[in-house]
Amino acid sequence: MASEIESPPSLLPREPGITGSLFKNDPFKKGTYTVPPLRKPQDRRSPCTACGRRKDWCDRAKPVCYLCAVEGRSYDYPLHSREANGRLERMHKAKAKASEAKELAWTRTCARWAEARCKVASSKAFCEELHSLLTLSQGYEIKPPTPYVSSVLRTLTSVLQVLDHVQGPADFETNHARIFKAQQIVSDTRLTTEGLAAEGSDYAYRTIAALLGEAETALQDIWTEWIILQEPDKLGRSGRSRRSSTKRKR
Structure with a gap:
């Protein structure tokens, strides 16, 4: 009878494999x-x-x-799985292409940025020369533009101060609202100057309006490059949200 009784689990010979507790819920009976x-x-x-x-x-x-x-x-x-299917390699290539595209877009943005700054600086230089000429002149026919030219000069000086604060992508991201506001100020000043030039057909007004138009176009080109920089991330997020929404519907 003793030979028929099975030995407890702790006395069983161990075999290679996974070992663990025989009675997981009972801490006093383990094997x-x-x-x-x-x-x-x-x-x-x-x-x-x-x-x-x-x-x-x-x-x-x-x-x-x-x-x-x-x-x-x-x-x-x-x-x-990823290496076997080639997905990891494709993911690295896509990341490299995206980073290269962002670097090229930022290079173009910096080039447009320098061009816009030069345009605004040329407008400011013309207004400075015109303001000095008007303050030294004594004629009645060229005296009225003096207050307006001084206000335009102050506006362009503030715009250049905003442009000088930006040195890299981080500064551009933090100051983009101020830059957009400066562009709106330049646009409003150009429209006012064009209205004055249409009323009085003055050479000074027409020249200032032309210079401000070039500066406004250069600033708009900056924003087109900046939108190209920001769109890939937005498209990726929107694509993922669409896929998740379709999965939920199914």
Whole structure:
């Protein structure tokens, strides 16, 4: 009868495998048990461990495809889903292209930025010369533009101060509202100057309006490049949100 009684789990010989608690809920009764290691059958659509191709024509139990089995290759390719399918490499290439495109867009933005600053500086220089000429002159026909030219000069000085604060992408992101406001100020000043030039047909008004028009165009070109810089991230977020919404609907 003693031989028929089974030995407790703690006295059973251990075999290679997974060891653990026999009674997980009872802390006073513990032992060891052996679980054979599970081996999941590989899917026929899973990639080959040697070359990464799909094993559509092979047995599920074989880790390599038929061609690699004939050539004698096995386990040369790293068994990782992203690397096997080529998605990791494509992701790195896409990131490199995106960073390169952002660098090129920022270079173009800096070039447009320098051009706009030169346009505003040329407008300011013309207004300074005109203001000095008007203050030294004594004629009645050229005296009325003096207050307006001085106000335009103050406006362009403030715009140049805003432009001088920006040195890199971070400054551009923090000061873009002020830059846009400066562009609106330049646009309003140009419209007012064009109205005065249409009323009095003065050469000074027409020249100031032309210079301000060039400065406004240069500032608008800056914003077109900046929108190109910001759009890829927005498109990526919107695309992900669309995909998630379609999945929820399904």
